[in-house]
Amino acid sequence: MKKTVNAFDYAGKICQSMKKGILLTTAKDGQVNTMTIGWGTIGIEWSKPVFVAYVRDSRYTRQLLDATGEFTVNIPMGEVDSKILAYCGTKSGAQVDKIRDMDLHLEKSDVISVPGIRELPLTLECKVLFRNEQDERRLSDAIRDRYYSAGNAQDFHIAYYGEIVNAYLITE
Numbered sequence: 565m566k567k568t569v570n571a572f573d574y575a576g577k578i579c580q581s582m583k584k585g586i587l588l589t590t591a592k593d594g595q596v597n598t599m600t601i602g603w604g605t606i607g608i609e610w611s612k613p614v615f616v617a618y619v620r621d622s623r624y625t626r627q628l629l630d631a632t633g634e635f636t637v638n639i640p641m642g643e644v645d646s647k648i649l650a651y652c653g654t655k656s657g658a659q660v661d662k663i664r665d666m667d668l669h670l671e672k673s674d675v676i677s678v679p680g681i682r683e684l685p686l687t688l689e690c691k692v693l694f695r696n697e698q699d700e701r702r703l704s705d706a707i708r709d710r711y712y713s714a715g716n717a718q719d720f721h722i723a724y725y726g727e728i729v730n731a732y733l734i735t736e
């Protein structure tokens with residue numbers, strides 16, 4: 565069962581939850597993959613409600629996003645098993661089936677083909693409006709050193725601007 569909600573009523577909750585991590589889910593040809601994200605922006609652009617996700621080029625999720633242009637954002641409403649966020653934030657869908665391994669239960673979305681996840685019931689359905697490869701020449705030295713130098717992954721983030729086309733809570 566789902567209850568439709570206004571995503572902006574939950575903007576604070578979504579931003580607070582990102583401190584521990586939320587999930588970004590993609591799907592292609594029936595295969596569903598999810599990854600933990602800690603960065604994201606919710607707001608308005610082109611008069612549309614948007615969630616912007618920042619996904620490194622090397623992520624398997626990036627391939628699925630580019631192939632389908634759809635994703636869901638999945639936010640816990642109470643406690644979520646920290647093992648889920650740790651596993652989905654370290655394993656790649658190119659190698660493992662994270663949905664099966666973490667025994668996550670999928671809920672069909674209303675508008676897009678990517679499902680929600682019952683264990684993280686607040687769901688944003690998003691369609692990519694715009695994809696922006698961040699220009700490394702415009703990054704400050706401090707940011708480049710902190711996030712893109714030796715010891716850190718050296719591939720840059722791509723900003724995916726997803727129009728929030730629906731938002732719901734999975735209620736059971």
Ligand SMILES: Cc1cc2nc3c(=O)[nH]c(=O)nc-3n(C[C@H](O)[C@H](O)[C@H](O)COP(=O)(O)O)c2cc1C
Nearest residue numbers: 585600601602603619620624625653654655656657
């Ligand atoms: C707490 C946490 C937050 C993360 N945030 C992001 C993020 O915002 N963007 C990103 O590209 N990777 C982020 N990651 C790393 C990805 O979740 C991780 O590389 C994942 O294994 C990618 O899965 P995939 O290859 O199936 O797409 C985060 C990991 C953790 C543990």
